[in-house]
Amino acid sequence: MHAGQGTHLTGWRRGLRWPLPALLCWAGAWTAWAGLQAAGMPAGWAAALALAGNSAASAWMRPRWRGLIVALGWPLSLALLTPDTQLPAWGWLLLLLTLAGLYPLRAWHDAPWFPTPAGALTGLAALTPWRAGVAAPRILDAGCGQGAGLTALRGEYPGAQLVGIEWSRWLCWLCAWRCRWAEVRRADLWAGSWAGYDLVYLFQRPESLPRALAKAGREMPPGSWLASLEFAHPERPADAVLQGPGRRPVWLYRCGAAPSRASTAAARRKRPT
Ligand SMILES: C[S@@+](CC[C@H](N)C(=O)[O-])C[C@H]1O[C@@H](n2cnc3c(N)ncnc32)[C@H](O)[C@@H]1O
Numbered sequence: 001m002h003a004g005q006g007t008h009l010t011g012w013r014r015g016l017r018w019p020l021p022a023l024l025c026w027a028g029a030w031t032a033w034a035g036l037q038a039a040g041m042p043a044g045w046a047a048a049l050a051l052a053g054n055s056a057a058s059a060w061m062r063p064r065w066r067g068l069i070v071a072l073g074w075p076l077s078l079a080l081l082t083p084d085t086q087l088p089a090w091g092w093l094l095l096l097l098t099l100a101g102l103y104p105l106r107a108w109h110d111a112p113w114f115p116t117p118a119g120a121l122t123g124l125a126a127l128t129p130w131r132a133g134v135a136a137p138r139i140l141d142a143g144c145g146q147g148a149g150l151t152a153l154r155g156e157y158p159g160a161q162l163v164g165i166e167w168s169r170w171l172c173w174l175c176a177w178r179c180r181w182a183e184v185r186r187a188d189l190w191a192g193s194w195a196g197y198d199l200v201y202l203f204q205r206p207e208s209l210p211r212a213l214a215k216a217g218r219e220m221p222p223g224s225w226l227a228s229l230e231f232a233h234p235e236r237p238a239d240a241v242l243q244g245p246g247r248r249p250v251w252l253y254r255c256g257a258a259p260s261r262a263s264t265a266a267a268r269r270k271r272p273t
Contacts, residue, residue, distance in 0.1 A: 025057045
């Protein structure tokens with residue numbers, strides 16, 4: 001479990017199960033917005049004050065991606081539900097820039113910034129033996145977001161050289177800052193070669209898998225691995241699957257291997273809350 005994933009929170013923050021904290025913050029912001037207007041404040045100013053309160057509350061959230069959801073969720077709902085609200089122009093600009101920075105156009109074909117859940121990769125190393133001669137494997141998180149996948153990979157493969165590629169500039173900065181032990185750069189995951197990697201990890205969309213497996217087959221050395229959290233290739237059977245009650249499967253494809261029937265490994269750990 002990486003820093004800030006929730007288990008070490010204290011007091012009331014620990015007691016509230018996600019997404020309850022988000023719902024409470026948004027309910028608070030709506031109440032403030034309506035209450036301030038009822039007290040005679042112009043709608044734009046009421047919105048700006050409620051936005052400030054919601055943002056302040058979001059700074060308390062751990063892990064930080066939850067804070068981000070809380071911070072962005074309320075202005076988004078305000079924009080959708082009350083399009084005639086006179087939010088100041090800078091408010092809209094800020095919102096737009098934040099969204100564009102987090103989820104830039106090119107990333108729309110693949111998944112947005114949803115992170116690998118804590119514990120999702122536990123047990124992976126036992127299923128991915130390296131090909132002969134690999135001492136320090138190179139592992140790529142293709143679309144590394146804010147670094148949750150890289151952190152999980154580091155826990156599972158200590159000593160591996162970890163690389164993260166991310167298209168969103170903001171997430172790339174955040175990831176590089178959080179994962180200083182990894183090589184993180186801003187790039188399109190489809191553009192560069194995967195030739196130098198022993199394992200490529202993906203947490204994208206179901207549609208990404210056929211393209212990823214074709215790329216891996218063309219570029220990665222025989223005996224290397226493509227691992228996909230949650231989404232399997234629609235036709236090619238996986239060579240192994242890491243799965244267990246209450247957790248998302250990790251589908252494993254060995255490059256250069258004849259497709260085999262999936263072997264499975266049951267997770268011994270329960271999915272953390
Ligand atoms: C579901 S998130 C997974 C994040 C991370 N791999 C993890 O598991 O914690 C998918 C990430 O891929 C990024 N992404 C989507 N398309 C991309 C592309 N073409 N090139 C690089 N990154 C991309 C998104 O911005 C997002 O951060």
